[in-house]
Amino acid sequence: MRRGDDRAVTVQIGAVLLLAILFSALALYQINVVPEQNAEVEFNHNHEVHNEMQELRNGILNTGTGAESHSSSVTLGTQYPTRTVAVNPPNPQGTLETTGEDNIEIDASVTGDYVVDDGDNDEVPIDVESEIFDDGITTTGLVYEPDYNEYRNAPTTRIEHGFAFNDFGGNSVDLTSQPVVDGTDLTIIQVDGDLSETSSSAVSMDVRLKSGPTDPITIVPDNDDEEIKIPTQTPDAWNNNIDESNVTIDEDSDAEGTVSIELEADEEYELRIACVVVGDGTGDGCGDFDITEETSDSQMEGDASRLSGPEVTALTINPDTITKGEEESVEVNAMFNNTEFTQTGNTEGERGGVPIIDTNWTITEENGEVVDEGVLQLEEPDYQPEDLVDLKLIQNGTDNINVGDLESGDYELEVKSMDARGVWTSEDESKTAPLTIEESDENGEEQNAPTINQFDVTDETEQRGNSPNFDVEYQVEWTVSDPDGNLDQVDIRLYDQDGITVDSEVISEPNSDSETGITSLEDDCSTNEGTCSGYQIEIEATDSTGLRAISSITDDANGEGSFDVSDGNTGQVSYVTSYNDGSGSGDSYYDETIPPGSSARGMVSDFEDMTQPEREDPWNEFAILETESIPNTQNHDMEIGMRTEGVSTTADEYLIQMEYSFYEPDDSDDGDIDIVVVNEDGSELQRESADADISRPDTEQLAFELNSAAREEVQDTGELNVVYEREPGNYQQVLIYYQRTIN
Structure with missing residues (x-):
């Protein structure tokens, strides 16, 4: 009897086994490798947020000691790496919000007489104990809460009264020192505002000084019962960080949700108070802390009783003339003096005699309009009396300032500084220096393209x-x-x-x-x-x-x-130069002035890859434009601005070219991306559409000529402003390989 041929069955079994092995490997990769990699992304992001929260805390503290304002950003969420076969969960988000109003209670005996500015540049007496202490000081804190998919033991990061720390539930880890108690120096910074932001991208946070800081208010307790109570969500964090050399921490603080700082009888303390505003705060909840110590001259008009702020004794700019296209920055050096004595030995010209803590420089046009500003880095000079240097009463300020974006013309640079009382250099004691920006050639003629x-x-x-x-x-x-x-x-x-x-x-x-x-x-x-x-x-x-x-x-x-x-297609070509996704990114390509300005939404990654066309890998070498979730909905949208600078203003026609793809194809109309040409104010001039029916490695090229309105805008400004828009819909990533203008 003849035996049948089983070879075909063997091949089928082998194919089935091979597929089973393949799917098992993919399943193991999805179950084990993807979560591990995503957990690493989340862990690294959490450390990044810690640094940003420290920066925000420093902004609150510096503003509360006299700086006018501070701006920083916090990246609430992150994004996972793109994957070819495996699947990621939704990108994690985070929430930054205020903690609600709590009351700071101060029970202390004040010595000395104090006056407050009544708003009309007149000073009137104030009873600090009855008008400030008895009413209490209402304040709030800030808290960041991440919502990760894998890093489930991530801490809650808190900022309370200028102290930043990580709260792990039962334990805490300091990110900064606490500023409330420093020996016998006491600092209270009231925070007013209302904020609640949930996102996967960055949010910008402005901190503004509303009132104060006060002159040092002298406190000499009559007994050991006088104390300062500050509200906290984590008393242990405070208990472990306050030096009890000059104060005592009440052991019952934990049960009350406060930290009770008991002052020692007959010890002399100096208290400073200020109020800063964050988020959507109006400052209506701030106390009036423009308080100074009354002196024998306090009846003088205005604020003459306050000693002057630091004097600018020297200022140099090197070079003071630069040529556009050849030099980008100038070195600025200044010296500041805040010593409390004068050469003549009389009181005229005396200063605060407290440390210099902040600086400010501004560049103004001939019409007085400020076009740029910033701060100098304070340094200790090595050729002054050592005791004055150690006390930071004499300081150098230096910085390399980028002026490459300024138009040609004559400018004036002015510097000032501020001391620990919050008093700035007066107008007549600041210094200015001229700065000239010249064209890129002697004749001032426009450079020609090849x-x-x-x-x-x-x-x-x-x-x-x-x-x-x-x-x-x-x-x-x-x-x-x-x-x-x-x-x-x-x-x-x-x-x-x-x-x-x-x-x-x-x-x-x-x-x-x-x-x-x-x-x-x-x-x-x-x-x-x-x-x-x-x-x-x-x-x-x-x-x-x-x-x-x-x-x-x-x-x-x-x-x-x-x-x-x-x-x-022949002509001068200009590639996109900068972007605005509303993230407040420190990226050198980021420019928040690009339309749509503060309304920008989304996230841009690897922007540099779209500034030139050459690439060797279809899976990489592109910029990613990512949609942003709409709060309280399941939808995502996008409104990201792009600017191309240096476009010829003399061309008759302009051709816009871009190459693009999508992370996931979307055949619906809602999935398409609109490319909207706008003017400097964000008004629409022309609209084109990129179909979302392809995905990488396939790409599409979009080319269109500017209409008359868009053409005239470019001819007037030498810039092309484009907004990438996407209507609310599913989450999407747009991949842009390049964007360029040919004329």
């Missing part, structure tokens, strides 16, 4: 016999020139159907008038359609100032085409 004089492209592609394989080859004869004689580099590139750079040549010739050459560009292609479609041949010339010219030709590689420069 010119593509010759771009002859011949298709020499050959098929390998009767096979589906082709040897793609293009011969390129080219000539480029530069009227300013500063041609720097020539790039000749070949892109395949997916926009990948498959061959290229770079010629670097610094400061030449013109260059010419012949370049061969090659690729291998396999197709059954008889032609390899969609190749793009491109030449780009760049001068030493960054101006660029481009010409590009698209062809189906079949050995028949012949083209010249008139067949391509």
Whole structure:
């Protein structure tokens, strides 16, 4: 009897087993590897938030000691790495909010007489005990609560009364020191405001000084029962951080949700109080802390009884004249003096005699408009009396200030400083220095972009016999020139159907008038359609100032085409230079002034990858524009601004080109992205649409000419402002490989 043939059954069983192994491996990867990697992302983000909360705390403390304002951002959530086969949960979010109103109670005996500004520049007496202490001081704190998917033991980060720490439920870890008690110096910073933000992106937080800080208020307790009670969610964090050399912590603090700081009888303390506003606060809840100590001269008009703030004794700018395009920054050095004695020995010109703690510089135009401002870094000079340096009564201030974005013209730079009383340098004791920005050449003439004089492209592609394989080859004869004689580099590139750079040549010739050459560009292609479609041949010339010219030709590689420069998209090219996603990012490309301004929503990653077209990997080398969740809904939307600077103002036509894809395809109309050309105020001038029906590694190219309104805006400003908009819908990532303007 003949036995049947079982070989086909064996093959089927092997295939089934192979598929089972593959799916098992994918399942194990999803179950084990993905959560571990995501947990690492969340852990690293949590450490980043700790640093940002420390910065926010420092802003509250510095503003409360006299700085006018402070701005910082907190990145509430993060995003997981993109995955090819595995699936991520939704990107984690976090919440930053105020903790509600609580009362600071002060029971202490004040010595000395004090006056307060009545709002009309007159000083009236104030009873600090009855008018400030007896009413209590209503304040709030800030808390950050993450909502991670994997890092489930992440701490809650709190800021209470200028003290930042991580709260792990039963334990706490300090992020900063507490400022309330420092020996016999006491500091109370009232915080007024209402905030509640939940997001996966960054939120900006402004801290503004509303009142104070007071002059030191002298307290000498009559007995050991006098105390200061501050509310807290975590008494242990405070108990472990207050030095009890000059105060005592009440052991019953834990049960009351407060920290009771008992003052010692007959000890002399100095108390300062200020109020700062955060979030949507109006400052209506702030006390009146513009309090100074009354002196024998307190009846003088205005605030003459207060000793002057620090004097600016020296200021230099080096260089004081720069040329646009050649230099970007100037070095500023200043010296400040706040000593409490004078050369003459009389009171005229005396200062506060307290440490210098802050500085301010401003750059103004000839009409007085402030165009830039910042702070100098304080340093101790090494050529002054040691005791004055140690007390920080004489300080140097220095910084390298970037002025490359200023227009040509004459400016004035002014510096001031502030001491620990919150008193700034007076107008007549600040110093100014002139600053001149010159055009990039002696005649002030506009620099010219290079010119593509010759771009002859011949298709020499050959098929390998009767096979589906082709040897793609293009011969390129080219000539480029530069009227300013500063041609720097020539790039000749070949892109395949997916926009990948498959061959290229770079010629670097610094400061030449013109260059010419012949370049061969090659690729291998396999197709059954008889032609390899969609190749793009491109030449780009760049001068030493960054101006660029481009010409590009698209062809189906079949050995028949012949083209010249008139067949391509040719002209000066400008790539996108900056963005605004509303995150407050410290990225050098970030610019919050780009439309839509403060209304910007979304998140931009790897922006630099969209500022040039060349790439070698379809899975990477693109910018990611991510939608942002809409609070209290399941929807996400986007409104991200992009700006292209340095666009020629003399062109008759402007062609906008971009290459894009999506992380996930979306066939619905809601999934599409609108590219909206706007003016400087954000008003719409033109709208185009990018269909969301593709995903990487496939890409689409969108090209459109500016209409008359958009064209006139670019001609007036030399800038192109574009907003990427997406209507509310599912979460989406838009991948932008490049965006450029050809004219």
